[in-house]
Amino acid sequence: MQTLESLQQQINRAFSELVFPAAPAELYEPIIYTMQLGGKRLRPLLALASCDMFDGNIEDAIHPAIGIELLHNFTLLHDDLMDQAPLRRGKETVYKKWNATIAILAGDTMFALSNRYMLRTRSEVIPPLLDLFNLTAVEVCEGQQYDMNFETLDDVSIAEYIHMIRLKTAVLLACSLKTGAIIAGAEINQAESLYNFGINVGIAFQLMDDLLDVYGSADKFGKVTGGDIVASKKTFLYLKALELSGIEAGTFKDIYLSHDLSPDQKITAVRSHFDKLGIRDLTLQEINRYWNTAVYTMKSLGLPEEKSHLLMTYCAGLMERDY
């Protein structure tokens, strides 16, 4: 069994050794820039840890792990353009630093490269692996579309919201885990269970993200608290509050969707309404529900405790909770 540190070292080494062609520079410079922005490299870690859990050879999983990170960064690059986001990880986004055309083409190239990295593993596992990978890519695109639709939709149900974050966030975490399992030669039902573990972790992770935006400290979370409120983002907290607001729903909605209030005024008003309805605890309950399902799914694999320990601890850490 590998340690977290050893897996992270192998990932860091692999990324530091990544080489892209020199020409055309207009195409590869933004790709190199994007990949050097770093990030947690959570998805490669999930892939390697899952491969190790099923006694696979980490060497066989390292290139697909890079492929998954390339896919993830490609989707962020195009999302930033679509959402007109100026910053990513504290640095200018590609479309801002260069232009929209460069962002489109660099992203397309990263997607093609991601598929090429997925192929650098045992040839027997390539058909299911690539099918999973490209199905996941389709789903992530669908998730982004739903997310954009929600911005202008008047009524979004909590079920629709969960469906969206499942597609936009959870499937790629689940795909990362299943990738490691497939490469390690896990049985189909085991790989599928690990996928379901990832879906539940992913949804819980996104709900925690929603919660921390309102109730987290900026220090710990790395971004200014209340950003979703200021941007009128239809998060779980907002949708749950709307559901429970009764006759106050209309007023609350007007405040939340308004762009007339100052950020501070808006955050204060919305938080006070959330507090009154106990939204913090209700969200934590929902996170718990998904996390408990994840734990149950992992246990159903019947692996010895020491095998699943690394993944369980790591995923629990993602949600800043013990299990």
Add this chain to the structure above:
Amino acid sequence: MQTLESLQQQINRAFSELVFPAAPAELYEPIIYTMQLGGKRLRPLLALASCDMFDGNIEDAIHPAIGIELLHNFTLLHDDLMDQAPLRRGKETVYKKWNATIAILAGDTMFALSNRYMLRTRSEVIPPLLDLFNLTAVEVCEGQQYDMNFETLDDVSIAEYIHMIRLKTAVLLACSLKTGAIIAGAEINQAESLYNFGINVGIAFQLMDDLLDVYGSADKFGKVTGGDIVASKKTFLYLKALELSGIEAGTFKDIYLSHDLSPDQKITAVRSHFDKLGIRDLTLQEINRYWNTAVYTMKSLGLPEEKSHLLMTYCAGLMERDY
């Protein structure tokens, strides 16, 4: 052996049976719209004909053939956005009919779907097939980048231009042919020769496209003659003329790159300069050179004449020439 008509029928049937998900409609409607614009479906035909030439099962190649067409249409969709082209096959382009965001995301989804279609064949051939496919996708992106670079570059050599059209146009034709060969189980060197055949056909095809824009009839070619001249596109004809212009090079360049003349004036002036230098014949010679290399490469396969007849006739037809 199959006939051209039989292959085309199978392609048309496969495309008419294509089904995409219904939701999210914002994502799939532009994809369905794009795929229904039709086109010659040249690349699927090349894939099936090549599979048949090596005695492969056409059924094994039909889904990858769709995958190649999806990739091709995805690149056109993103190119149209990057080039701000209002029309494609006489209809509004996706970014015009919808918007840039939809065009980006629909294109991304088509690329992911194209990989999924490539996987629907014999599993033994999937690793080399998908590697070829995604390498080709990278190269097509590089070609588009060079093409855009050339718009603002002062000096483009003929060698650089050929390199660009090789990437932007020829590699996908070559990939289509090699896809059929791989699926049919052709030997590696045979598949590679067919790839080289495709590269040479592709370059000849693009040079003919350049030529017909100036010297073709609008009826036959389906687009207004002289469009490249009006748009100051650095085609083979322009670059060859510049090379041969001697002391007139500066004046000719000024006219060609100018946007002050009326289209008719500009076309007349440029054509008269081309005529003086014999550019028409020089371009035909260059096309012949690539075509002869293609014919030689096909013959080197040592297949009976009746095996290669369909592909040779079809490719010769693409260039409106006998062989």
